[in-house]
Amino acid sequence: MKTVAVAISGFGNVGRQIARMLLARRSRYRNLYGVDVRLVAVCNSRAGLRKGAGIEEVDFASLVPGSTGPAFLVEAKPDVLIEAGPSDFETGSPGLAYLRTLLAMGCDGVVVSKGALVHSGPPLRRLAAATGARLRISGATAAALPTIDVLETGLLGCRVLGLEGVLNATTNYLLNAMMERGIGFPEALREAQAGGFAESEPSRDIEGWDTACKLLILANFGLDLDLGMKDVSVSGIGGVTLDDIGRWREEGTVPRLVGRIEFREDGPKAEVALRTYPLDDPFAHIAGKAKALRIHTDCMGEILTMGGGPEPTATASAALKDFELLLATPR
Numbered sequence: 001m002k003t004v005a006v007a008i009s010g011f012g013n014v015g016r017q018i019a020r021m022l023l024a025r026r027s028r029y030r031n032l033y034g035v036d037v038r039l040v041a042v043c044n045s046r047a048g049l050r051k052g053a054g055i056e057e058v059d060f061a062s063l064v065p066g067s068t069g070p071a072f073l074v075e076a077k078p079d080v081l082i083e084a085g086p087s088d089f090e091t092g093s094p095g096l097a098y099l100r101t102l103l104a105m106g107c108d109g110v111v112v113s114k115g116a117l118v119h120s121g122p123p124l125r126r127l128a129a130a131t132g133a134r135l136r137i138s139g140a141t142a143a144a145l146p147t148i149d150v151l152e153t154g155l156l157g158c159r160v161l162g163l164e165g166v167l168n169a170t171t172n173y174l175l176n177a178m179m180e181r182g183i184g185f186p187e188a189l190r191e192a193q194a195g196g197f198a199e200s201e202p203s204r205d206i207e208g209w210d211t212a213c214k215l216l217i218l219a220n221f222g223l224d225l226d227l228g229m230k231d232v233s234v235s236g237i238g239g240v241t242l243d244d245i246g247r248w249r250e251e252g253t254v255p256r257l258v259g260r261i262e263f264r265e266d267g268p269k270a271e272v273a274l275r276t277y278p279l280d281d282p283f284a285h286i287a288g289k290a291k292a293l294r295i296h297t298d299c300m301g302e303i304l305t306m307g308g309g310p311e312p313t314a315t316a317s318a319a320l321k322d323f324e325l326l327l328a329t330p331r
């Protein structure tokens, strides 16, 4: 039976969950695709483990200090790299070094972290194309919500005229809390942080940067554009006041932090901004930490996906969907 060797860079919440679920699904991979999947290497920022015969869950507690970095993973000769490190879109680090090194060897990439894709998405696509490596990125584009798959395959045969998405769960949760209970932004944020629904350092979410990252990745990977962060106009929800909340409640509208791409005569326009929706619009009904994407097309009308699941399982599942798509279409 053919062996498929997997390495994971970034062994935190998501990386470990991916590893657990990958190991638990080995019999599925054997039965459906006729392959023996082995987790041959994992690493975090300071330690890692390599085992040609396959890492088991019991080994997760035995990472070896100093065993990390792209060269460490290369030695494991993986067929697939799953990149689940931190997301730093200003430098692309640390994922960029892992992806550049492993894609250059022809290793397929399943990417969960956004940093490298935002920083160097188009060059990474070109690198993968040059070496025959496949690059799948569901985990980095709103994860459990089908976004990139819909653009890549579901809408083949039509032209995308534009899209808009509620792509950040934290801001959706905060706006819902403010609207449902008539509380102001600082109070909603304090509550969300106390309940673990918002990061202790939430600026990337509330200032719109996380949404902008996902929008850019969708633009460059799903719509074949070549945009950088400088091409996206970004604003967030930190300035929402109690007066705004009162006015929207009175008007019967609902605010959302939305990433949009429109194709205009002078080229594509990408924007992240707060927009309001009337109650008869599905975007007014995106519950809790769910997300949504609406795509406008020339021949297939308006397509909407909406939903979300508990983290980190939802993101791990999205990464393993990508992994399984690689198994389903062997090179």
Ligand SMILES: NC(=O)c1ccc[n+]([C@@H]2O[C@H](COP(=O)([O-])OP(=O)(O)OC[C@H]3O[C@@H](n4cnc5c(N)ncnc54)[C@H](OP(=O)(O)O)[C@@H]3O)[C@@H](O)[C@H]2O)c1
Pocket (backbone or CB within 6 Å): 009, 010, 011, 012, 013, 014, 015, 043, 044, 045, 046, 047, 068, 069, 084, 085, 086, 087, 094, 112, 113, 114, 115, 139, 140, 143, 311, 312, 315
């Ligand atoms: N958590 C979610 O629900 C979620 C949802 C969607 C997407 N994501 C994305 O998934 C990624 C991982 O999120 P997470 O929640 O798992 O974060 P996390 O728990 O902080 O894990 C990040 C991991 O990356 C490791 N790392 C840092 N620098 C590294 C390096 N140079 N080489 C190898 N590993 C390195 C960290 O190691 P140390 O522990 O040694 O620092 C840690 O193991 C992020 O990019 C995030 O944006 C997360």
